[in-house]
Amino acid sequence: xxxxxxxxxxxxxxxxxxxxxxxxxxxxxxxxxxxxxxxxxxxxxxxxxxxxxxxxxxxxxxxxxxxxxxxxxxxxxxxxxxxxxxxxxxxxxxxxxxxxxxxxxxxxxxxxxxxxxxxxxxxxxxxxxxxxxxxxxxxxxxxxxxxxxxxxxxxxxxxxxxxxxxxxxxxxxxxxxxxxxxxxxxxxxxxxxxxxxxxxxxxxxxxxxxxxxxxxxxxxxxxxxxxxxxxxxxxxxxxxxxxxxxxxxxxxxxxxxxxxxxxxxxxxxxxxxxxxxxxxxxxxxxxxxxxxx
Amino acid sequence: xxxxxxxxxxxxxxxxxxxxxxxxxxxxxxxxxxxxxxxxxxxxxxxxxxxxxxxxxxxxxxxxxxxxxxxxxxxxxxxxxxxxxxxxxxxxxxxxxxxxxxxxxxxxxxxxxxxxxxxxxxxxxxxxxxxxxxxxxxxxxxxxxxxxxxxxxxxxxxxxxxxxxxxxxxxxxxxxxxxxxxxxxxxxxxxxxxxxxxxxxxxxxxxxxxxxxxxxxxxxxxxxxxxxxxxxxxxxxxxxxxxxxxxxxxxxxxxxxxxxxxxxxxxxxxxxxxxxxxxxxxxxxxxxxxxxxxxxxxxxxxxxxxxxxxxxxxxxxxxxxxxxxxxxxxxxxxxxxxxxxxxxxxxxxxxxxxxxxxxxxxxxxxxxxxxxxxxxxxxxxxxxxxxxxxxxxxxxxxxxxxxxxxxxxxxxxxxxxxxxxxxxxxxxxxxxxxxxxxxxxxxxxxxxxxxxxxxxxxxxxxxxxxxxxxxxxxxxxxxxxxxxxxxxxxxxxxxxxxxxxxxxxxxxxxxxxxxxxxxxxxxxxxxxxxxxxxxxxxxxxxxxxxxxxxxxxxxxxxxxxxxxxxxxxxxxxxxxxx
Numbered sequence: 071x072x073x074x075x076x077x078x079x080x081x082x083x084x085x086x087x088x089x090x091x092x093x094x095x096x097x098x099x100x101x102x103x104x105x106x107x108x109x110x111x112x113x114x115x116x117x118x119x120x121x122x123x124x125x126x127x128x129x130x131x132x133x134x135x136x137x138x139x140x141x142x143x144x145x146x147x148x149x150x151x152x153x154x155x156x157x158x159x160x161x162x163x164x165x166x167x168x169x170x171x172x173x174x175x176x177x178x179x180x181x182x183x184x185x186x187x188x189x190x191x192x193x194x195x196x197x198x199x200x201x202x203x204x205x206x207x208x209x210x211x212x213x214x215x216x217x218x219x220x221x222x223x224x225x226x227x228x229x230x231x232x233x234x235x236x237x238x239x240x241x242x243x244x245x246x247x248x249x250x251x252x253x254x255x256x257x258x259x260x261x262x263x264x265x266x267x268x269x270x271x272x273x274x275x276x277x278x279x280x281x282x283x284x285x286x287x288x289x290x291x292x293x294x295x296x297x298x299x300x301x302x303x304x305x306x307x308x309x310x311x312x313x314x315x316x317x318x319x320x321x322x323x324x325x326x327x328x329x330x331x332x333x334x335x336x337x338x339x340x341x342x343x344x345x346x347x348x349x350x351x352x353x354x355x356x357x358x359x360x361x362x363x
Numbered sequence: 364x365x366x367x368x369x370x371x372x373x374x375x376x377x378x379x380x381x382x383x384x385x386x387x388x389x390x391x392x393x394x395x396x397x398x399x400x401x402x403x404x405x406x407x408x409x410x411x412x413x414x415x416x417x418x419x420x421x422x423x424x425x426x427x428x429x430x431x432x433x434x435x436x437x438x439x440x441x442x443x444x445x446x447x448x449x450x451x452x453x454x455x456x457x458x459x460x461x462x463x464x465x466x467x468x469x470x471x472x473x474x475x476x477x478x479x480x481x482x483x484x485x486x487x488x489x490x491x492x493x494x495x496x497x498x499x500x501x502x503x504x505x506x507x508x509x510x511x512x513x514x515x516x517x518x519x520x521x522x523x524x525x526x527x528x529x530x531x532x533x534x535x536x537x538x539x540x541x542x543x544x545x546x547x548x549x550x551x552x553x554x555x556x557x558x559x560x561x562x563x564x565x566x567x568x569x570x571x572x573x574x575x576x577x578x579x580x581x582x583x584x585x586x587x588x589x590x591x592x593x594x595x596x597x598x599x600x601x602x603x604x605x606x607x608x609x610x611x612x613x614x615x616x617x618x619x620x621x622x623x624x625x626x627x628x629x630x631x632x633x634x635x636x637x638x639x640x641x642x643x644x645x646x647x648x649x650x651x652x653x654x655x656x657x658x659x660x661x662x663x664x665x666x667x668x669x670x671x672x673x674x675x676x677x678x679x680x681x682x683x684x685x686x687x688x689x690x691x692x693x694x695x696x697x698x699x700x701x702x703x704x705x706x707x708x709x710x711x712x713x714x715x716x717x718x719x720x721x722x723x724x725x726x727x728x729x730x731x732x733x734x735x736x737x738x739x740x741x742x743x744x745x746x747x748x749x750x751x752x753x754x755x756x757x758x759x760x761x762x763x764x765x766x767x768x769x770x771x772x773x774x775x776x777x778x779x780x781x782x783x784x785x786x787x788x789x790x791x792x793x794x795x796x797x798x799x800x801x802x803x804x805x806x807x808x809x810x811x812x813x814x815x816x817x818x819x820x821x822x823x824x825x826x827x828x829x830x831x832x833x834x835x836x837x838x839x840x841x842x843x844x845x846x847x848x849x850x851x852x853x854x855x856x857x858x859x860x861x862x863x864x865x866x867x868x869x870x871x872x873x874x875x876x877x878x879x880x881x882x883x884x885x886x887x888x889x890x891x892x893x894x895x896x897x898x899x900x901x902x903x904x905x906x907x908x909x910x911x912x913x914x915x916x917x918x919x920x921x922x923x924x925x926x927x928x929x930x931x932x933x934x935x936x937x938x939x940x941x
Contacts, residue, residue, distance in 0.1 A: 154635070182616075355576075
């Protein structure tokens with residue numbers, strides 16, 4: 071036991087930056103941060119090979135709290151920024167971390183395109199079903215009829231189903247975790263990182279300040295691990311589990327092996343033997359000019 | 364006209380039904396001329412704009428340097444009636460019409476000289492009616508004096524793959540066109556071009572292609588875009604060619620993500636470019652300020668088109684200047700570069716990459732629809748003459764703690780490239796301290812704003828001493844200030860004015876932000892009248908001058924969607940000179 075604690079201490083020392091989290095006391099995001107740091111320790115990713123990219127929101131402050139070559143970008147655009155990091159340097163372990171508003175509302179247009187491309191990166195969505203940073207507005211995963219500052223008479227839109235969307239968009243690894251179950255979440259992050267391709271984990275991470283419906287107790291009462299007999303290569307079964315409403319399944323819904331986007335891009339470059347020295351590039355450019363003469 | 368009555372340059376338009384080979388006739392003629400060191404400008408309209416499938420190819424060719432497409436036609440080659448009906452009014456007073464009598468009957472009230480060229484008949488005699496365009500090519504080669512052997516080489520290259528029979532038929536058609544021209548040559552000798560000046564190797568490029576070449580030469584490694592007229596050909600060019608140079612090209616889901624992916628790739632160490640037009644630029648604006656805040660080099664090409672909103676996508680305008688200089692949340696420094704002609708598109712693109720790397724901020728290249736599609740025979744860019752700048756990286760051996768956003772005298776601090784232990788840093792959109800950690804104190808924000816803007820001051824100071832964009836004429840009392848693609852029309856208007864005894868100087872800055880204010884005040888101070896020529900309603904650059912150098916110039920604006928003619932500018936010079 072003491073060995074495990076020692077490991078966690080080491081990981082904290084190695085990965086935690088000296089910027090202190092700005093989250094409210096009791097925020098689910100602390101559990102995700104702890105799990106993330108434990109997972110990094112287990113994966114032994116050196117900080118100079120680590121790149122965490124985020125957009126805007128409470129959870130998007132994440133990259134400030136972990137050492138790495140990180141980017142804290144603009145609202146909703148973390149995924150395409152991370153795609154750029156990955157294609158320019160495929161050696162980096164790229165993580166995108168953000169919330170439900172950042173991912174499914176303003177940034178919703180990017181998920182399908184990154185999912186179908188399948189870059190080798192991990193996207194962790196900290197879902198609290200509310201806008202926390204702006205103090206309590208309705209989000210795309212807020213429940214129907216939920217009262218918020220912008221839905222004082224109750225939300226009119228049913229929540230979207232993130233797992234179904236991700237499966238439909240073609241994410242090659244789809245999982246769900248709960249911020250309070252750090253043991254399971256750490257393992258999910260480890261598995262997602264080891265998966266070669268676009269791995270997404272929806273983490274239910276309750277907001278004790280602004281969301282009075284999806285509370286820790288609400289989640290605890292409903293959360294169930296996906297039965298071990300589930301075959302995660304069976305997409306139809308994954309959809310079935312995702313459709314269950316009265317329980318919140320956690321674990322790996324789906325995984326498949328597919329070529330990665332950066333690998334496919336590299337293949338085009340290799341086809342032309344594009345990684346040549348500067349002198350050869352000059353000669354090649356002269357030849358290209360000839361085609362226009 | 365030159366001394367012996369020959370034209371100094373000839374403007375030719377070929378018109379016919381789409382599919383009759385109008386484009387390939389034009390291309391063979393212009394490529395043959397360019398290979399023989401003639402100067403060539405071409406112009407083609409988008410087929411979508413012309414009803415009934417009428418296709419048109421126009422070129423201006425000269426043994427001497429030319430700067431624009433020219434104003435009126437000297438030669439119209441009409442394959443059919445529609446070409447005559449639509450284009451004959453564009454002929455100059457002394458222009459001539461060549462037409463196929465089988466397909467076209469000039470109207471009785473047509474007063475210019477006209478000559479029958481039996482395209483169809485001669486093509487049939489060569490073995491195929493499809494070779495009409497080759498008859499026209501041969502005929503025009505002979506009239507213009509473009510070397511026959513060059514054109515034959517082009518035809519051979521074009522048809523070899525399609526089989527020996529077709530090649531012979533087309534060559535025969537071409538030769539019958541040359542032969543047929545002999546009977547008119549004496550009468551048409553004023554169209555015969557003189558021997559070209561110089562022997563530079565030339566390449567034929569559009570502005571869009573020249574930007575693509577510039578990006579490759581500058582070492583661009585990632586290009587991401589979203590299709591938009593008139594910028595798509597840059598993305599298409601790079602998609603085809605950049606991988607040969609180790610580069611990666613993606614068409615993203617929108618312009619926001621296009622710039623986002625570029626920003627990420629730049630952070631990871633790559634030189635990046637995204638091509639777009641006004642509506643796409645509008646979507647990118649938030650991320651432009653992020654790149655400025657996080658101090659990441661990115662190059663954005665804005666091929667301007669006529670707005671507002673969707674406006675007239677295939678027409679031209681210079682209306683995004685305010686947007687690129689001032690647009691975005693907050694005040695974010697950026698550099699704006701405006702190429703003046705096709706060759707300049709190459710060199711200014713290399714410069715844009717260099718500036719982005721050196722000053723660690725977004726650089727926006729302002730091109731426009733005319734420059735994008737205009738093809739020009741330019742001297743082959745000299746790769747030995749260009750300097751390629753790479754970002755300043757820290758000394759990775761150093762043990763000192765790394766401050767990415769260190770406040771320095773120049774505002775510049777080294778950028779660490781991911782992968783180096785001990786130099787991890789965060790690229791923040793939030794106001795931040797020297798390490799990049801969030802900080803909202805008045806002192807930090809004030810100091811950081813100054814730091815970021817200081818980089819522009821350093822560049823402006825350098826520009827104070829550069830004079831290659833100022834074309835001074837001793838004794839001139841009038842100055843024309845212009846930017847971007849109006850260059851050619853301005854040069855020719857100034858030449859015309861000079862022939863009529865009016866001296867005019869020309870200032871054509873390539874960098875529109877920041878501006879070298881002392882230099883501009885000094886230049887302007889030398890003239891009685893200053894005219895700012897630009898293609899927009901407000902006079903955007905004129906107003907920027909008014910703001911930054913406190914001078915109120917005379918404005919000459921055109922905002923109909925088509926480029927200035929040298930005539931319009933010349934007329935303004937005459938009016939102002941009075």
